Amino acid sequence: MVINSLIRKEFLKRGGVLKTAELKELGLSSRQIKRLIVDGVITKIKRGFYELSDYIIRDEVIIARLFPQAVIFLESALLYYGYTDRIPLAWQIAVDKYSKTTQYNINYPLIEPYYLEPKFLDIGVDVIRIDGVEIRIYDRDRTICDVLRYEKKLEKEVFKNAIGRYKEDPKKNMRKVFEYAEIFNIKNKVQTYIGMWL
Helix, strand or coil, X not given: CCCCHHHHHHHHHCCCEEEHHHHHHCCCCHHHHHHHHHCCCEEEEECCEEEECCCCCCHHHHHHHHCCCCEECHHHHHHHHXXXXXXXXXXXXXXXXXXXXXXXXXXXXXXXXXXXXHHHHCCCEEEEEECCEEEEEECHHHHHHHHHHCHHHCCHXXXXXXXXXXXXXXXXCHHHHHHHHHHHCCHHHXXXXXXXXX
16 A cells, blocks of 8 residues: 555654544544555554654654653753763653653653653743654753753763853853742752853
8 A cells, every 4th residue: 555645745744753543534544554554654653653664753753743741851952952962872851740651661762751740841841843843842041950950860071061061052041040940949059050150
């Protein structure tokens, strides 16, 4: 079975990933979806999600399509902002502490969920677009606060580079850092490092 251009267009519009329900909305039956898998036209990512087999999909897009409420977090956000050169072994994402943990058991891409209190999840979220898909990521100022909060989980060099590069970033916003520091109860830590940042 060859995928028709309308279905292919829908895949591409959503970064190369479609849900079962979205395929059915396009008029495909369960049997036709199975046929596309057998023919190697689409590949099952996890239950209810499929990707085009001949299309290279960025990891961030897969994560955003599978877990729309997740937020790109910590070292993965540092990499996006250019605050580290080290590629994390897995994508670090912030997720709701009360979400079902088994949903994050996927083979690819490798993810490392951090379970946060719901009240902290939406603080400092930016939305970027990659291949037409909205991806949630913490802004640079929230990210630097997370670096301070999770200092013990980071290698010393990653920590030091992040602080140093943030300090040099013309887009940094110290007012926001202090707002976040108040919320996360790390004001003293921010003040300790503030000399390094100014």
